[in-house]
Amino acid sequence: MGSSAILIFAKPYKNMFINVSLILAEAFVIPFVAYHFVFLSSLNNSFFRSTPDVAAMIRYTRPPVFYVGLSIIPVFVLLSKISAILSETKKQVQPLMKKPDKAKIKNRPGFKFSDNRKIAFSLYAFILVGVSGIVFYKVYKPAEKLKMEIDYYAFEQDWDNVIALSEKMKTYDRMVNFQYNRALSNKGQLLEKLFEYDQILGSQGLFLDKPFTSEVALPNSDIYFDLGNIDESQRYAFESETLMRNSPRVLKRLVLNCMIMNNMEAAGTYLNILAANPLERKWVEKYRNYISNPEKADTDPLIAQKRKDMNKTEGMIGIPPLKLISQLEKNPLNKAAFEYLIAFDLMEHDVVSLTEDLKYMNQLNYKKLPVALEEAIILYRSQGKSNVLFDRIKISEPTTDRFREFAKLTSAAKGDREKAKQATQAYKNTYWYYVLFLSPKVTKLKLDTQPVDANY
């Protein structure tokens, strides 16, 4: 509108009036009339929204620099207009002056009459590139980009890349922490390397049940799928589908969950929707085959394994550890569920639950005690929280030596917490460091939530 208004500037009066009227009509009257008779959204959206709204977690923000970028075009139009007016003025003035010798000007080296335009054009191009560069620099968020890459690799189950990129993040992000933990779990290393990452939110870096915001719906469906709790995975997949209709990721999750739960009719419905996406044809073909031949679904390794893992006891079970226990009661070979359960107990400093839950370890054929467990048991022994079970467990020498060293360093700080934290930096990747310095039970760190995001 602004550009159009500038362009008709300096036209003969009659034309200008008509053109301005048309521009105003288009810019103001049409949205206004449409608001009253066509659109169902607010007046504000009728004027200022040109695309359908999306769910909160995939919405773009509009910082001030966005509007700066938007104003580039009318500014250029204005500059072009000014330049044209100046050229016009010059043409009118020139006949009053002595007519220049064109032959002399033409042959004069360097400067030519049309060079003004070239300079102007170069200037505009420079301004355009310059402003674009500034805008890009201002809006570019490398951390956000990295986060999206991590999310992508998690979806692709490229866990090595998830771990590598997570370690590059300069600031803490709960979702990155969450995917890092998932990656470790899928590599069978959760209890070996859990504390190599700053678990500053504790158990809230494992599960995303609370607080429930739009951002967590699909990732939480993913983790429950990993763990074989298909009911919970499906529940969060439904939430995701509400927020991201026709998303291939969500539809695939729904298809798989339905097949695992033997609901082929519903799986077929989701496949039909996904089939409209030409990029998903192969995937759709594979799983459509399972609908016509359900015995193929029975022998699909992923589906078969998840059917085993989803077997669980019934009851009113709200919190993640109880969900995991319900699964382990029916399928004690669910290693991922076991490791998440122990990780939860460790993060919560829950010695009692830890002792109780270690009973599920018996059938999992660990060749050696995971590092995090060793570190926890030796710590709790040193704090007088030992018990019969802990006393029976032999801790490896390297862990014992490291603990001695850690204990020496913290003792040397003589109660000065900051000093102790600094002194034990080399042990940042241990459960001991987590318990003393990083755990939210110590730091009192709480998640910053935005309730309004819970439903929109």
Place this chain on the structure above:
Amino acid sequence: MNSKISIHSFYLFLFMVVACSCTDRLPETFSETDKLPAIFPDYTELTLPPNIAPLNFMIKEPGDEFAVSISSKNGDKIEIVGSKPVIQIKNADWEKMLSENTGEELNVEVFCRNGDKWTKYKTIKHRIAKDKIDSYLSYRLINSAYVMWFEMGLYQRNLENFDEDVIIQNKSVGGGCINCHSLSKNNPEKFMFHIRANFPGTVIYNNGKLEKIETKTDFTLASASYGAWNPNGRHIAFSVNKINQNFYVFKDQSNEVSDKYSDLVVYDTQTNILTTSSDVSTRSRENLPEWSADGKTIYYISAGEATSDSARMITRYSLMQTGYDPDKNLWGKTDTVISANLTGKSITFPRCSPDGRFLVFCLTDYGYFTIHHKKSDLCILDLNTGQYRVAGELNSNQTESYHSWSTNGRWLIFSSRRLDGIHTRTFIAHVDENGKFGKPFVLPQKDPGFYNNYLLNFNRPELMTGKITVSPQKIRNAARQDAVQVVFDPKVNIDALSGASKIKKGN
């Protein structure tokens, strides 16, 4: 001249070639089988309203070519032949056939060709009822989520064709939740719905006038929830609820919606007064009011006080009634109609037939919010005899839930998840004067494959005698206004109340 004749001859020849190449004819030779054809949706052996939209369907039998013949006692046959198994019947032909044959049988013959052999399947026989169904249906379209929402809206569908129009969408109210729409005697001139989260309140459309009210008062627990209009079109009974949702692990169900507290109130649209009585505002949980046909009795469900989380969720509701004279604002005594102790189950969603003879309700193992209860079934109570039965002819092994009567009492629509166990669809069934139901059929769609490609749920279907003509823009404008505060009836003896508000305030 010669060239003109040549051109005309050419076009005539072309026309004849095209005309002859159209094989829009039923096969003349075929073998027969006494098996009914597999079709989707299952439109076989139905009782149809004479004003229903065409029952388009897909043939699920193998074939290279398909033919369908639809005939009845009067009028021309409808014949459809094609290479695709999708059968879409022209609206005008269908409408003519039904209107000319009310009370008669409607025969649907299905043929399939494999190679050069045609097979004719057993004829599908429907009966065209004499009783029309209300011409419109309103419903909310929502996703399958439990907590989150994004887009939703109330829509109205013309049952005589496939036209669907929006009544209101939640983007009109800043993405808030639109819910619990209801009408007075299926009258599109009298309807209401609630808005939550953004621009909260209750919008009422009453004979050309739109208004918005706030139903929460100092003496009631919360804003009004489940509502039912009195047939007089003036009073609306509501429940006020403290609703919880829990997620847990039970086979075939992962969540439960339950109330910690609930009471009943009645709102007078003329005086803007909200009233209640000590009998329906107790420590028990009174919920889901429904008026009798004469508007002088309120049926509702009631369960004991929720003394714990477990008691709150795993609870059984009885069917109750209380007298209420809306003209005099006088409450009668409460009485148990069907006790949960007798049924061993929980009763919910009571809906009275317009002639006052029957009451349909849902029966489930516990609780009242049955849309997630696979075992929820429809039952019918004969109000004359006091006997009820499980309406086996309506139920499936999936959820049967919310239902609504047509104004002539001859049709029942209800929600069911029988198609795929996840998505709620609307089903229609005929009811005879003895309370016997015909086979239910799913709401017809122009594309017979619609339900295999649609992820939204048809929530709270309500029949309407006509279209809601007030524009969505006007409804939006009313919804965005400030709500007028209702007034709590000053004649109510507050001290006599023992219900939810008093419990919550520690009284």
